Amino acid sequence: AEQIIAVATGAIRDADNGHELLAAAGRELAIETAILAPNIAARLAYLGVRSELPSLFGRLAVVDVGGGSIEIAVGENEASLFDCSLPLGVRRLMSMQTRSTGCCSA
Numbered sequence: 001a002e003q004i005i006a007v008a009t010g011a012i013r014d015a016d017n018g019h020e021l022l023a024a025a026g027r028e029l030a031i032e033t034a035i036l037a038p039n040i041a042a043r044l045a046y047l048g049v050r051s052e053l054p055s056l057f058g059r060l061a062v063v064d065v066g067g068g069s070i071e072i073a074v075g076e077n078e079a080s081l082f083d084c085s086l087p088l089g090v091r092r093l094m095s096m097q098t099r100s101t102g103c104c105s106a
Contacts, residue, residue: 038085
């Protein structure tokens, strides 16, 4: 690799101490980490999937389910036409279920 770029997504973006964690990691590892905007994370997920499926042409929808969010992107060929992030990840939904029912059956 010619260049290493560290990025963080929803887990760090939403954490109360996310910036402090990144600062500590930066001091220890001597690398700066950028926090991606939600729509950028969705766009990168789309581009990653598209790069692995080069034979597909036309519109493609990508849904990336994470722990704290779901990224949704729709694009055509190399262009992402729509991208968004929703606070509905698996960890967040499980936490909501646990609070509402007092239990969780995973």
